[in-house]
Amino acid sequence: MQRALANPANLTFELCHVSRIVTPLTKWAIPAGAALVWCAWPGLTAEFKEETLGIKPTPAPGSAAEANNLRPSSKYKYVQNEIGERPSLEE
Numbered sequence: 001m002q003r004a005l006a007n008p009a010n011l012t013f014e015l016c017h018v019s020r021i022v023t024p025l026t027k028w029a030i031p032a033g034a035a036l037v038w039c040a041w042p043g044l045t046a047e048f049k050e051e052t053l054g055i056k057p058t059p060a061p062g063s064a065a066e067a068n069n070l071r072p073s074s075k076y077k078y079v080q081n082e083i084g085e086r087p088s089l090e091e
Helices: 008-043 046-053 064-068
Strands: 077-079 088-090
């Protein structure tokens, strides 16, 4: 590294050398970033997602938080789903 910083000609030569190596790898930046997000997303806490990224967690089906999202002025009825599934609400 000291050789590259010795004079501007060496620095430009080293930068050109590095750019020739890195340029073909740039097409892998988006897939590598997507794989990184795919692997790291489950490890992030709900607080981090809400405070840093502004993404609020969705309420789980059948929870009290989801019940708060229902409009009281509407009429709902239970719809029977497949065997083993919980019934869902429809307007």
